[in-house]
Amino acid sequence: MSREPNTRLADLFVLTGWSKGELARLVNRRGAALGQQQLSTDTSRVRRWIEQGEIPRDPVPRVLAAVFTERLGRVVTTEDLGLERHRPTRSGAEPSAAAPWSPDRTAAVLTEFTGMDLMLNRRGLVGAGAALTTGAVIADSLKGWLGGDAVAYAASVPGPRQVVTGGGPRPVVDVYDAGPVGLDEVESLERSVQVFRAWDAARGGGLQRKAVVGQLNEVGGLLTHRHAPAVEQRLWLVAANLAVLAGWMSHDVGLEPTAQRYFMIAAEAAKEAGDRPRAGEAISRAARQMVHLGRADDAIDLMSAAKAGGGLLLPRTRAMFNTVEAWAHASIGHSQDTYRLLGEAEDLFAEESPEPAPSWMQVFDEAELRGMQGLVLRTLAEHDEAAAPRARRHAERVIALREGTGQLRSALFDRITLASVQWITGEPDAAAFQAKMVMNLIGQNSSHRTWDRLREMYRLTARYRGLPVVDELRAELGRELRAADAKNRPRPS
Numbered sequence: 001m002s003r004e005p006n007t008r009l010a011d012l013f014v015l016t017g018w019s020k021g022e023l024a025r026l027v028n029r030r031g032a033a034l035g036q037q038q039l040s041t042d043t044s045r046v047r048r049w050i051e052q053g054e055i056p057r058d059p060v061p062r063v064l065a066a067v068f069t070e071r072l073g074r075v076v077t078t079e080d081l082g083l084e085r086h087r088p089t090r091s092g093a094e095p096s097a098a099a100p101w102s103p104d105r106t107a108a109v110l111t112e113f114t115g116m117d118l119m120l121n122r123r124g125l126v127g128a129g130a131a132l133t134t135g136a137v138i139a140d141s142l143k144g145w146l147g148g149d150a151v152a153y154a155a156s157v158p159g160p161r162q163v164v165t166g167g168g169p170r171p172v173v174d175v176y177d178a179g180p181v182g183l184d185e186v187e188s189l190e191r192s193v194q195v196f197r198a199w200d201a202a203r204g205g206g207l208q209r210k211a212v213v214g215q216l217n218e219v220g221g222l223l224t225h226r227h228a229p230a231v232e233q234r235l236w237l238v239a240a241n242l243a244v245l246a247g248w249m250s251h252d253v254g255l256e257p258t259a260q261r262y263f264m265i266a267a268e269a270a271k272e273a274g275d276r277p278r279a280g281e282a283i284s285r286a287a288r289q290m291v292h293l294g295r296a297d298d299a300i301d302l303m304s305a306a307k308a309g310g311g312l313l314l315p316r317t318r319a320m321f322n323t324v325e326a327w328a329h330a331s332i333g334h335s336q337d338t339y340r341l342l343g344e345a346e347d348l349f350a351e352e353s354p355e356p357a358p359s360w361m362q363v364f365d366e367a368e369l370r371g372m373q374g375l376v377l378r379t380l381a382e383h384d385e386a387a388a389p390r391a392r393r394h395a396e397r398v399i400a401l402r403e404g405t406g407q408l409r410s411a412l413f414d415r416i417t418l419a420s421v422q423w424i425t426g427e428p429d430a431a432a433f434q435a436k437m438v439m440n441l442i443g444q445n446s447s448h449r450t451w452d453r454l455r456e457m458y459r460l461t462a463r464y465r466g467l468p469v470v471d472e473l474r475a476e477l478g479r480e481l482r483a484a485d486a487k488n489r490p491r492p493s
Contacts, residue, residue: 006053008082013050016071020046026067027060034063055083065116075116075258079109106268107223110239113261114217114246118210180225186234189219190359193241197363200249204409204447209249216242236273240266241360244282251289252409254448259289276311278360284324291328292449299328316357319348320364323372330376333383342373370398371410374417381424391421409447412438416453423460431461432473439480451484 247262
């Protein structure tokens with residue numbers, strides 16, 4: 001037993017508004033519903049958990065995670081509550097949050113986190129912003145993390161993986177989990193990733209997020225078993241690809257801490273697969289999220305980690321990383337760094353590579369490059385209007401490239417970029433035309449980020465108040481934004 005307070009549990013307990021007695025009754029009630037009639041939690045035990053750091057035996061930590069998840073309307077795991085003891089490192093010390101995980105720990109976090117996320121979906125508690133209660137909770141853990149080595153494991157060891165909990169070692173597997181699989185099943189899972197990517201590009205993350213999380217949960221269940229090394233490596237890579245998608249879709253609908261945790265899981269899974277570039281790309285997603293949230297300095301740090309720890313990167317991967325880093329610099333007005341990074345990205349993208357691009361890089365085509373260049377320069381144009389003409393050229397080019405591709409969300413972003421540049425350069429009629437096109441199509445996608453970008457564009461219209469075409473547009477935009485805010489507001493839990 002620890003005599004130190006459990007600060008993680010204490011902080012989340014304060015957010016719930018419960019008394020210690022209320023929490024004890026909820027644990028007993030939930031335990032009974034799960035067939036655990038023997039639980040007899042009382043106020044004194046809750047006090048020991050919080051004030052003395054006592055870790056209760058299974059299944060109490062998992063019951064606590066369930067009741068906190070329901071109360072707070074976001075995924076809360078036993079690790080978030082400070083109730084998980086993982087296997088120590090060779091030195092005997094507990095691994096830090098920023099250290100590489102063991103395969104057992106990664107499988108445990110993956111299965112528990114996705115299971116809790118699915119529970120929220122089933123109970124209808126997840127709304128846009130519902131998870132945005134603790135801010136950017138994962139970014140600090142990712143900084144500097146990629147430099148460590150993955151923890152080696154013996155794939156030939158029989159039996160399920162195990163983690164050490166308050167009640168001693170337990171398997172990271174439930175009785176309903178499937179057993180080991182072969183290459184045919186892995187190939188089917190790899191094809192499903194391609195389908196999910198196409199869904200996300202077409203309509204945004206809101207419509208299919210639950211399906212992706214469910215598939216990731218199934219893969220996590222498979223990873224709780226040992227497999228032949230070749231199968232295990234590919235399973236980890238499927239998990240990484242699905243976790244990136246789950247994170248990106250979560251970010252797309254405003255579930256920011258949930259997204260960050262998925263990016264962390266993706267980076268860990270990619271390292272277990274021995275694919276450091278994939279891990280770096282997962283971290284680059286977290287960096288893009290940080291720029292969106294107004295945390296450019298964090299994004300720059302994350303991109304430094306992604307570049308330094310990503311291993312041998314193909315030129316196109318380096319080009320993509322440069323565009324993300326350039327966006328972070330543009331958002332705080334660093335013109336020189338922005339132009340340098342974009343110039344390097346252009347040169348790298350044009351380089352021929354002897355190796356084929358991995359599946360996850362195939363989405364970074366010319367349209368994606370031009371779209372990012374347009375967004376970066378449009379962002380910089382608010383600090384340096386000399387960037388606006390180049391932003392316009394890239395935006396117009398990418399709109400033509402995406403014509404007929406079915407990538408609705410990206411096409412909306414491109415038109416918002418072009419309209420924003422036109423507001424900056426004093427072309428209100430042209431900007432209003434693009435904004436009208438966006439408003440005619442925006443209801444067909446489920447991306448909350450689209451509304452966020454539209455809200456940024458709405459801010460730029462203020463300088464043209466008094467022009468009839470702009471006043472009419474502002475009135476319509478204001479109504480649509482208020483309606484979107486009401487629709488996306490999280491429901492009370």
